[in-house]
Every structure is written in structure tokens, then in C-alpha cells.
Amino acid sequence: MEFISAQNVCFSYSEIEDGKKAVNAVDGVSLDIKKGEFVALLGHNGCGKSTMAKHFNAMLVPDSGKVYVDGDDTSDEDKTYDIRRKVGLVQQNPDNQLVASIVEEDVAFGPENLGVPPQEIRLRVDEALKAVDMYEYRKNAPFKLSGGQKQRIAIAGVLAMQTECIVLDEPTAMLDPNGRNEVMSTLIKLNKKKNMTVVLITHYMDEAVLADRVVVMDNGRILTQGKPEEVFSQVELLKKHRLDVPQATELAYKLRGCGVKIDRLPLTTEDCVSMLEEVLG
Amino acid sequence: MVRDVTLGQFYPGNSFIHRLDPRSKILLLIGYLVIIFCTFNYLSLSLVTIFTLFYILISGVSPKIYLKSLKVIIVIVLITSVLNLFYGTGEPIWQWGIISITMNGINRAVFVTIRIVCLILASSCLTFTTSPTDLTDAIESLLKPIAKIHFPVHEVAMMMTLALRFVPTLLEETDKIMQAQKARGADMDSGNIVTRVKAFIPILIPLFVSAFRRAYDVATAMECRCYHGGAGRTRMKVLHMTKRDAAAFAVVALMISGVIVCNMMFPAVM
Numbered sequence: 001m002e003f004i005s006a007q008n009v010c011f012s013y014s015e016i017e018d019g020k021k022a023v024n025a026v027d028g029v030s031l032d033i034k035k036g037e038f039v040a041l042l043g044h045n046g047c048g049k050s051t052m053a054k055h056f057n058a059m060l061v062p063d064s065g066k067v068y069v070d071g072d073d074t075s076d077e078d079k080t081y082d083i084r085r086k087v088g089l090v091q092q093n094p095d096n097q098l099v100a101s102i103v104e105e106d107v108a109f110g111p112e113n114l115g116v117p118p119q120e121i122r123l124r125v126d127e128a129l130k131a132v133d134m135y136e137y138r139k140n141a142p143f144k145l146s147g148g149q150k151q152r153i154a155i156a157g158v159l160a161m162q163t164e165c166i167v168l169d170e171p172t173a174m175l176d177p178n179g180r181n182e183v184m185s186t187l188i189k190l191n192k193k194k195n196m197t198v199v200l201i202t203h204y205m206d207e208a209v210l211a212d213r214v215v216v217m218d219n220g221r222i223l224t225q226g227k228p229e230e231v232f233s234q235v236e237l238l239k240k241h242r243l244d245v246p247q248a249t250e251l252a253y254k255l256r257g258c259g260v261k262i263d264r265l266p267l268t269t270e271d272c273v274s275m276l277e278e279v280l281g
Numbered sequence: 282m283v284r285d286v287t288l289g290q291f292y293p294g295n296s297f298i299h300r301l302d303p304r305s306k307i308l309l310l311i312g313y314l315v316i317i318f319c320t321f322n323y324l325s326l327s328l329v330t331i332f333t334l335f336y337i338l339i340s341g342v343s344p345k346i347y348l349k350s351l352k353v354i355i356v357i358v359l360i361t362s363v364l365n366l367f368y369g370t371g372e373p374i375w376q377w378g379i380i381s382i383t384m385n386g387i388n389r390a391v392f393v394t395i396r397i398v399c400l401i402l403a404s405s406c407l408t409f410t411t412s413p414t415d416l417t418d419a420i421e422s423l424l425k426p427i428a429k430i431h432f433p434v435h436e437v438a439m440m441m442t443l444a445l446r447f448v449p450t451l452l453e454e455t456d457k458i459m460q461a462q463k464a465r466g467a468d469m470d471s472g473n474i475v476t477r478v479k480a481f482i483p484i485l486i487p488l489f490v491s492a493f494r495r496a497y498d499v500a501t502a503m504e505c506r507c508y509h510g511g512a513g514r515t516r517m518k519v520l521h522m523t524k525r526d527a528a529a530f531a532v533v534a535l536m537i538s539g540v541i542v543c544n545m546m547f548p549a550v551m
Contacts, residue, residue, distance in 0.1 A: 018498065033438070042388040057505060059501065059504065059505065081507050081509065084505060084506075084507050085507055088505065089502075089505040090507070091498060091501065091502060091505075093495075093498060095379065095450055095495070096495045096498035096499055097498065097499065097501075098446070098502075099445060099446065099499065099502070099503060099506075100414065100442060101413060101414060101442070101445055101446045102412075102414060104517075105517065105518075107416060108516075108517035109503075109506055109508075110507060110514075110518060111517075112514055112515055112516055113506060113508045113509065113514055114507055115513045115514060115515050116515060118515060118516060118517055118518070118519050121515065121516075121517040122517060125517065141449070142446075143449040143450055143453070154502075159508075161506065161507070163487040174534060187319060214318075254306035
């Protein structure tokens with residue numbers, strides 16, 4: 001069953017200027033996301049992936065085309081809050097999305113807005129903080145935490161609203177490698193254990209490899225999509241659109257170019273090591 | 282350097298005063314401030330002073346910190362008390378040219394000094410023992426009645442919460458921008474006051490631009506989390522008054538009636 005369904009979505013930020021038609025940030029994208037799926041939306045800056053993310057929780061409404069979330073049309077203003085309580089959005093800058101000066105009060109912000117009774121909020125906050133391994137920091141001030149920790153609190157803030165889907169717009173772009181790992185392992189845990197639908201927008205190929213499905217966008221359109229191994233085996237196509245492939249894939253691809261016999265391109269470092277062992281016999 | 286600034290200066294603790302409902306603390310403070318200015322003789326003034334020392338001791342915050350808060354206003358206290366010293370009426374006890382000191386002037390100076398000191402100590406006690414969030418919650422709750430006349434109580438409280446949240450973030454950013462500008466050769470530590478103020482402009486402009494960008498992001502984040510104003514919103518922490526608050530009210534009421542009795546029984550010197 002499709003949880004989010006985008007149908008031929010077009011969107012442009014500016015109105016028509018100087019008689020010329022404005023460029024569409026998203027230009028005819030159709031995309032279905034199933035319940036419990038982990039989808040990575042990939043592309044370099046300005047390809048329309050963040051614009052797409054804002055369509056998933058009715059922050060933006062398509063100029064033409066439709067987006068349905070769990071059957072509700074996002075352009076229906078009466079449904080806006082129903083949609084936002086089903087789909088949470090985590091943004092790039094961890095500093096700019098925490099609202100309160102104490103961790104647990106920030107996590108409580110969402111459920112407070114939904115009008116959840118106080119005792120229930122307490123339970124949800126504790127549960128959400130435990131799910132992202134930040135329970136012991138509940139009384140801290142967010143500005144004293146690391147970027148990875150702040151991003152996990154932002155995720156907890158979404159969890160406390162008991163959303164069914166979490167959309168993350170480059171959540172790791174401003175983090176160091178440690179913070180990036182923390183956030184990624186939290187997301188994988190939520191997807192596997194809680195069957196949370198995850199839409200991860202990123203430009204790190206190594207993160208996209210971890211998803212069930214990779215969607216590559218370029219110039220406001222979908223370039224290609226499929227399982228990570230299918231997408232990243234199209235090295236020529238990705239290179240043509242100035243996109244990278246994971247390092248392991250790149251290495252194997254170059255070796256193949258030098259005449260080494262490799263049938264399947266590896267995606268991760270471990271994959272690559274075993275492939276090399278095989279080749280070297 | 283800018284990081285040393287701690288707005289509100291909250292000192293976490295577990296004392297009797299820390300555990301009072303923030304609303305009672307605000308109401309008690311208001312009552313206390315009124316009564317400070319209703320002391321008319323030395324007996325009632327000393328009663329208030331003793332009470333002040335009493336709550337400082339049980340607040341669980343070191344007296345040294347209170348002294349630090351007084352340091353800031355020492356100049357104001359000195360100026361007002363010296364001025365009052367010479368403004369007395371009645372028989373002069375010491376005279377030099379047109380300057381004269383009367384008994385009334387001395388009394389005035391003493392009263393004004395002690396009143397200002399008590400006022401600062403009491404307000405510090407509130408901010409030292411109450412977290413900024415509790416304070417805004419209490420203000421929102423106390424102002425609720427005037428929401429009926431369409432005063433945006435919830436919005437004001439939310440703005441205060443957000444402002445407090447972004448104080449450390451913006452201070453950190455100021456620090457970063459200052460370093461960045463210094464790295465490009467900006468000179469901020471020399472020249473007269475005008476050049477120094479001018480040197481601050483290249484710091485303020487990027488800070489403002491970034492503050493607006495942040496505001497936009499925060500607004501998006503709040504909308505994403507279903508924020509739609511105060512209507513239908515609940516709170517995780519519900520403020521409620523306990524026996525402890527009743528006890529505090531009783532103690533302050535006792536002090537106030539003590540002051541009134543002293544004022545009536547003995548002649549006023551002010």
C-alpha cells in the first residue's frame with residue numbers, strides 16, 4: 001500500500017518574471033513510497049530534492065499535480081495538520097529547529113501542539129528520548145550538545161508526535177563523521193524495529209547505500225531509481241550528471257576499466273574487500 | 282568572552298525556594314517589593330532586612346553570588362544615598378556654606394540604601410532560583426486573565442521562550458563572526474569610542490542577516506510540528522501550588538503584618 005503518493009508534481013518558487021516563465025524546482029515528479037520503506041532521495045544541490053521533501057508534509061503544495069499522504073490530498077487545507085502529525089520533517093541545521101531551552105521540553109513541543117494530555121506527553125517524551133538514546137540528557141540545554149545529539153533530539157521531537165513517517169532533509173550535512181554515524185544508526189534502528197517509514201534526503205552516497213530504495217533526482221526530475229545496487233551500477237549515467245558513486249563502487253568500476261574481471265559492483269567497503277579477495281584468488 | 286554572559290542567571294538547586302511554584306514566587310516578590318517601600322521607621326525597616334537575610338540563607342545560593350549582583354548597582358546606590366543626604370528638611374546638624382545635613386537627610390539616605398539593596402536581592406533571588414522556562418510559564422499563567430481583553434498572552438510567552446532559547450546560540454555566533462572579521466584584519470580594540478562603535482558594524486550586519494535566516498528556519502520547524510498558536514495547546518509540565526506555597530504565603534503575610542504593626546506602634550521617621 002502506498003503511504004505517500006506524488007503524482008506528476010510541478011512546483012516553482014517564483015512567479016513569472018520579466019515575461020519569462022520561471023524555472024520549475026520540481027518538474028513532473030511521480031513517486032510512491034510504501035509504508036515501512038526506507039527511501040533515499042539523492043541528488044546534488046538545486047536538483048529539487050529539498051523542495052520535494054517539503055511537499056511530503058504539506059509545507060509546500062504542488063503548482064500542478066497531486067501529493068497524497070495516507071489518502072489525504074495535501075492541497076486540502078483542512079487536512080494540513082492531519083498530514084503533519086503523520087509525516088514529520090527534520091531539517092538540515094540542528095540549531096534552528098529546537099524550540100525550547102531544555103531537551104525534554106523541546107521534545108514535548110510537538111505533542112503539546114497536538115493537545116495531548118500532560119501525563120501522556122510525559123510518557124511519549126521519555127519513550128522518544130530512549131528511542132534515540134538521549135534519555136540521560138533530558139534536562140540539558142540543547143546548545144551544550146554536539147550536532148549529532150541535537151539532530152537526534154530533533155528526531156525524538158518527531159517521534160513524540162507518533163508520526164508514521166519521518167522525512168529528513170540532509171540531516172547530516174552539518175555534522176562530523178561521528179554525528180553522521182549516530183544519526184544514521186538511529187534511523188536504521190527506527191526503520192527496522194519500529195517499522196517507521198523513512199525518507200532520507202542526502203548527497204552522501206554512503207548513506208544512500210543503506211536504504212531499501214534509492215531515487216536519484218536531477219534538474220527537478222527523477223533520473224533513475226531502484227535498489228541501491230541497481231542504481232549505483234549505472235556509473236556512466238551518474239557520472240554524466242555530475243553525481244558520485246560510493247568509493248567502493250568507484251574503485252571496482254575503475255579496475256574494471258583497466259581490464260580486471262568484475263561481474264558485480266560492490267557498494268560497501270566490506271563488499272569491496274571480499275570482491276578483491278575473490279579476484280586476487 | 283561573550284560566552285560568560287548568562288542571561289537570567291539560574292542556579293539549579295533543590296532548596297525550599299527552588300521548589301516553590303514560580304507563580305507564587307512572582308506574586309510574593311511583588312508583595313514584598315510593595316512592603317519595602319511602606320517601611321516608615323527603623324523597626325519595620327530592620328524587620329524587612331532580617332527577612333531578606335533569612336530567605337537569602339534558605340535559597341541555597343551562595344551569598345557571594347548575591348554580593349556579585351549588588352556590585353553592578355553600587356554606583357546607583359551611592360549616588361542616590363548621597364543626594365538624599367543633602368535633601369533633608371528641618372534643623373541642620375552640620376553646615377558648610379549652602380550644604381547642610383539634617384537628621385531627616387541621614388534617615389532618608391539610610392532608608393533609600395537599604396530599600397534598593399533589598400529590592401535587588403529579592404529580584405536576584407527570583408531569577409537565581411527559577412529556570413527561565415518556568416518563569417515564562419508562570420508569567421503566561423498569571424497574565425491569562427488579560428487574554429480576555431485580547432492581549433496576546435500566549436504569543437508574548439512564546440516569544441520570550443524563543444528569545445531565551447536563542448540567546449546562547451546568537452552569542453556563540455557573535456563570537457564566531459568577530460573571530461572571522463579579526464582574521465580578515467578587522468581592528469576592534471583600538472581607537473576612540475566612535476571608531477570602536479563603527480568597527481562593530483561589520484559584526485552586526487552578518488549577525489542580523491543570520492538571525493533572520495534562523496527565524497525563518499525556526500518558523501518552518503514549528504509549523505512542521507503542528508504549531509498553530511495557543512488554542513488547543515496543552516503543556517507537559519503543569520504548574521500547581523502545594524502546601525509549600527501556602528507556607529511561603531503565610532510567612533510573607535506574617536512579615537507584612539509585622540511591618541504594618543511596627544509602622545502603627547512607633548512614630549514614623551520618614
